[in-house]
Amino acid sequence: MSFAYQVIRRPRRKTASISVQPDCSVQILVPSFLSDLKIEELVQRKSGWINSKISQFEEIRRNSGVKQYVSGECFTYLGKNYRLKVIPGVQEEYCAKLLHGRLQVYVPADxxxxSQDQLVIRQLSAWYRQRAAVRLREKTQRYAARLLVAPVSVGIKEYKSRWGxxxxxxxxxxxxxxxxxxHSVIDYVVVHELCHLVHPDHSQRFWNLVGTILPDYAERKAWLKVNGGGLGVEF
Known part of the structure; x- marks a missing residue:
């Protein structure tokens, strides 16, 4: 193992769970009766997943600086980083595509x-917005069915200081x-907004409803608070 972890024992807890925080700290939440040996076995068994989450958070933090719109730059989509590939040449349509693990954009030669940066930005912005519209409507429909609510319409906007x-x-x-x-963070935002159809406030009843769908919503909310400003899509 290449990480330290904190064990938190709770008398009312019946099962063990692992939480990796945006600052890369690891918490093991366990029932009071669980032995140290069992906890160690759990951590060993889940060490691959824990290291993967830590790497993900570290990568996001590393790539939160000023972007360069050239081949090799990283852009994040659904929590994963993709390298940009700028392809010069004549195309019928200049639009971004996610192909073979790369975000490909096309620009006229020479x-x-x-001007190239502006063209790349326009393509990336259009691609992100289009994918956001599709994915967010899909997720909204799925969670609305679970909450037994029906939004009148679902759309995307450009907000300065809110997620929905x-x-x-x-x-x-x-x-x-x-x-x-x-995905887990996007799901939190979707569920958050849908729960406002039932409780148009942030009362305890509201958070209780969020918790019925996402018991770990606090972790997802914390991730967004820490990393929301560094998603790397400021076009």
Whole structure:
């Protein structure tokens, strides 16, 4: 193992769980009766998953700086990093694509650097927005069925300081940039907004409802608070 971990014993807890925080700290939540040996066995068994989560958080933090719109730069989509590949040449349509594990964009040959950057940004922005619209509607439909609610409409917007909004008439909008976050975090934002259709506030009843769908919502919320500003899609 290449990580330290904190054991938290809780008398009312019946099962053990592992939590990797955005600061890469690891917490093991266990019932009071679970022996140290069993805890160690659990950590050993899950060490691959733990190291993978730690690497994911570290990678996101490393790539939260100023982006360069050139081949080799990293962009995050659904919590995973993809290298950008800028392909010069004549195309019928200049639009970004995710192919063979790379985000590919196309620019006319001999384009000046400033103009090339602008063209790459336009393609990436359009691609992220399109994927956000599709994925977020899919997730909203799935979780709405579980919550027995029905939003009037679902759309995407560009917000400065929020990840979503739920209007009193049933319209829900999401910040398209959330599509860069891991699935678990996107799910939290979707469930959060859908629960506002039932409780248009942040009362305990609201959070209890969120918890019925996502028992670990606090961890997902914490991830977003720490990493939300560094998703790397500021086009």
């Amino acid at each position: 384009t000046e650097r400033k 909004s739920c209007h009193t008439d049933g319209r829900i909008y999401y910040n398209w940039r959330i599509i860069a976050a891991p």
